[in-house]
Amino acid sequence: MVLFDRNPFHSLRPTPFDDLFGAAGTAVRRGPDLAESFERRANLTATDEGAHLTVLVPGFGPDDVEVRVQRTTVTVRGAASTGDDGKARRSFERSFRLPFPVDVDEVSARVEHGVLDLELPRSGADRPRIVPIAGATEAPREITDAEVE
Amino acid sequence: MTEATQNPTDTARPTRRPHALARSVEDGLELRFELPGTTRDRVELTVEDGELHLVARTALSDPEGSFRVSHREFAATDFEGRWVLPDDVDVDAATSELQHGVLTVRIPAREKARRTIEIA
Numbered sequence: 001m002v003l004f005d006r007n008p009f010h011s012l013r014p015t016p017f018d019d020l021f022g023a024a025g026t027a028v029r030r031g032p033d034l035a036e037s038f039e040r041r042a043n044l045t046a047t048d049e050g051a052h053l054t055v056l057v058p059g060f061g062p063d064d065v066e067v068r069v070q071r072t073t074v075t076v077r078g079a080a081s082t083g084d085d086g087k088a089r090r091s092f093e094r095s096f097r098l099p100f101p102v103d104v105d106e107v108s109a110r111v112e113h114g115v116l117d118l119e120l121p122r123s124g125a126d127r128p129r130i131v132p133i134a135g136a137t138e139a140p141r142e143i144t145d146a147e148v149e
Numbered sequence: 150m151t152e153a154t155q156n157p158t159d160t161a162r163p164t165r166r167p168h169a170l171a172r173s174v175e176d177g178l179e180l181r182f183e184l185p186g187t188t189r190d191r192v193e194l195t196v197e198d199g200e201l202h203l204v205a206r207t208a209l210s211d212p213e214g215s216f217r218v219s220h221r222e223f224a225a226t227d228f229e230g231r232w233v234l235p236d237d238v239d240v241d242a243a244t245s246e247l248q249h250g251v252l253t254v255r256i257p258a259r260e261k262a263r264r265t266i267e268i269a
Contacts, residue, residue, distance in 0.1 A: 039168060039183055044220035045212050052212050056223060058183040058250035099219055114185035114250020115209065 040078075040092050046099050048128050050121040053096060058114035065116055067109045072098045076116065101126050164229035167205070171232075177257035178238050184228050185209070185250040192252060196240045201232045205252070237261075 039056040046052070057065060057078055064080040079091040101123040108119045168183040184192065186207035193204045209225040234240065238256040245254040 039185060039223075041222035042220065043211075043218070043223060045216040046219050047212075047214070047216045051219070052216070054209075056185040056250075058185040059248075061249045064249075096220065099217075111249075113188055113208070114183070 040094055042094065042096065044096055044098075048122070050119065051098050051100070051102065053116075053118040053120065055094065055116040055118075056114065057092075057111065057116050059090070060111065060114065060116075062111040065109075065111050067107075067116075067118060069102060069104050069107050069120070071101045071104075074098060074118065074120065076118075162206070162227045163224065164204075164227045165224075166230040167203070167228040169230065169232070174255070177255065178235065180232075180254040180256070182228070182230075182252040182254075183250065184247070184252055187228070187247070187250060187252075189247050192247060194245060194252075194254065196234065196243075199234050199236065201234055201254075203231075203252075204229050 039058055042053060042055040044051060044053050053074060053076075055076055057076075060078045060080050064078055066077045066079075068075040068077070073095060075093065075095040077091070077093045079089060081089050098120060102120040103123045106121045110117045170181045172179050172181075180201075182203060182205075184205045184207070186209040187205040188208075191206040193202075195202045205228040207225075207227050209223075211225055234256070237259050239259045240256055243254060243256040245252060247253075
């Protein structure tokens with residue numbers, strides 16, 4: 001569940017890029033250099049052991065992305081310079097609410113080929129456990145054939 | 150790595166059209182394609198009859214085993230798309246570069262042939 005999304009160009013909308021190129025097979029129209037409509041789509045999955053967050057961040061390298069984790073919230077920020085002069089900048093910020101608190105010290109992040117992968121192990125105190133059931137202390141006794149009859 | 154040797158045109162996985170931008174630059178046309186999760190050896194770029202065909206396989210995948218989906222905005226797909234190029238570009242002189250999942254293709258404008266038509 002997304003807690004909030006400050007991204008003004010939400011990635012699920014059609015983008016100006018698509019309009020420029022139009023449908024498959026249409027001619028390339030030359031347009032102005034519009035604001036970059038890079039993707040920031042995200043998938044968040046979870047198991048009892050932890051959560052996995054993947055964000056598509058094409059154009060952003062490992063040095064361009066910052067990840068902040070606080071208990072049940074992950075905030076991903078990206079800032080990269082674009083253009084030949086390096087002046088143009090693009091940035092984004094997205095936050096996600098996690099289904100459980102995570103162990104902040106054990107979180108690992110990786111940006112490769114424009115994809116951010118985050119492993120978020122569930123906080124130990126919050127993990128579900130198998131609870132041993134207390135009962136009769138007497139050792140189970142094997143039933144003899146004679147008893148069955 | 151077995152993925153690297155796979156044929157990029159093998160479309161066993163679903164594909165989607167990448168975000169793309171075309172813009173005029175001083176000496177021609179610059180195209181940008183957003184292909185997160187792809188590497189150089191997984192991209193195939195061809196031009197035939199003035200049409201650019203792009204196929205890019207990605208390393209995007211769902212986690213293994215059983216898991217709950219808390220939030221889902223994209224599917225683990227490859228990319229594919231076709232675009233018709235303008236006539237006045239020289240595709241033989243095109244160059245391309247892939248960085249952080251963004252493919253940039255530069256196609257210089259064709260030098261205009263200047264001809265004087267004789268009047269009979």
